Amino acid sequence: MNKLFKLMLILIACFSMSLLQAIDYQSLPLDELTALAQNNDAEAQLQLGLMYYHGLKINKNYQEAHNWFLKAAKQGLARAQFHMGTMYYIGLGVKQDYNEAFNWMLLAAIQGDPRHQNLVGMMYDKGEGVKQNYIEARRWYTLAAEQGLADAQYNLGTLFYEEEYKMENHQEARKLFLKAAEQGHANAHYQLGLMYLIGHGVIQDLEKSYFWFVLAATFVSQDSLEDYVNSREMVGNKISHQQREKAKKQAREWIKEKGLE
Numbered sequence: 001m002n003k004l005f006k007l008m009l010i011l012i013a014c015f016s017m018s019l020l021q022a023i024d025y026q027s028l029p030l031d032e033l034t035a036l037a038q039n040n041d042a043e044a045q046l047q048l049g050l051m052y053y054h055g056l057k058i059n060k061n062y063q064e065a066h067n068w069f070l071k072a073a074k075q076g077l078a079r080a081q082f083h084m085g086t087m088y089y090i091g092l093g094v095k096q097d098y099n100e101a102f103n104w105m106l107l108a109a110i111q112g113d114p115r116h117q118n119l120v121g122m123m124y125d126k127g128e129g130v131k132q133n134y135i136e137a138r139r140w141y142t143l144a145a146e147q148g149l150a151d152a153q154y155n156l157g158t159l160f161y162e163e164e165y166k167m168e169n170h171q172e173a174r175k176l177f178l179k180a181a182e183q184g185h186a187n188a189h190y191q192l193g194l195m196y197l198i199g200h201g202v203i204q205d206l207e208k209s210y211f212w213f214v215l216a217a218t219f220v221s222q223d224s225l226e227d228y229v230n231s232r233e234m235v236g237n238k239i240s241h242q243q244r245e246k247a248k249k250q251a252r253e254w255i256k257e258k259g260l261e
Contacts, residue, residue: 030057037068045072046080053083053092062093073104081108082116089129102129114144118152125155134165145176150183154191161191161200170201181215184260189216190228197235210235211247215254 025033025047033051036044049068052061066087072080085104088097102123109116121140124133138159144152157176160169174195180188193212196205213232220228236244255261 026056037071040071040075042072042075042077042080045069045075046077046083049080049083062087064093066093073107076111078108078111078113078116081105081111082113082119085119098123098129100129105129109140114147114149114152117141117144117147118149118155121152121155125159134159134167138167145179148179148183150180150185150188153177153180153183154185154188157188157191161195170195174201181212182258184219184258186216186219186221186224186228189213189219190231193231193235206235206239207243207247210239210244211251211254214248214251218251218255219260 025043028036028044028047030051033044033048037048045068049065049072050056051058052068053065054060066084069080069083069087073084081104085101085108086092087094087101088104089101090096094100102120105116105120105123109120117140121137121144123129124137124140126132138156141152141156141159145156153176157173157180159165159167160176161173162168174192177188177191177195181192189212193209193216194200195202196209196212198204202208210232213228213235217225217228217232239247
């Protein structure tokens with residue numbers, strides 16, 4: 001299973017919990033929430049599903065979570081459709097089924113949430129649950145990227161950057177990576193570092209490459225930190241001490257300017 005894709009599913013699931021807290025469903029006693037859910041209240045059904053899914057105030061039970069998500073999803077609730085897709089993608093409470101996962105994710109994405117649109121784009125990109133189709137991946141990434149989602153901007157930039165997609169446009173890739181980078185997207189910082197290192201879509205500039213690698217190492221998760229630090233140090237060894245210090249200062253100022261402190 002794609003580790004990044006699974007992480008994104010978990011993060012969106014956590015965000016769904018915060019949305020429900022904002023409308024106070026979570027504060028309801030279990031018997032009242034259950035009564036609402038049994039009375040076909042889609043939000044209550046979703047909340048009850050999430051309680052079973054995460055084991056909140058009730059024993060964790062993926063089969064029960066699936067049952068309540070399904071009821072809410074059939075009423076058209078995008079977040080419930082997303083959770084149905086998640087359960088089939090990972091294989092929680094149901095047999096793992098990428099085709100079924102894609103179908104539910106697509107229903108959620110059609111309703112316009114950029115996170116769901118990005119996930120559908122990723123499934124087209126990887127050919128998971130649907131025939132691999134880079135054109136469709138680009139369409140869904142674009143829908144999400146136009147709404148400002150950094151992950152989608154990065155994914156769309158990758159389509160334009162990597163040769164395998166046969167859509168090479170390094171100038172467009174750079175624009176998209178910059179948009180994602182301004183939101184603190186470490187992979188976008190890293191790609192910009194590579195572009196300046198190699199001279200793809202930009203004039204080769206080792207000092208600028210070092211600048212972006214400094215940012216990448218600052219924002220990256222622990223899993224990729226070593227690789228990003230190694231890239232930063234590799235480029236750092238090719239420029240002077242003064243250039244390194246200048247780039248580090250510029251990186252600190254850039255972080256402050258973008259409000260990413």
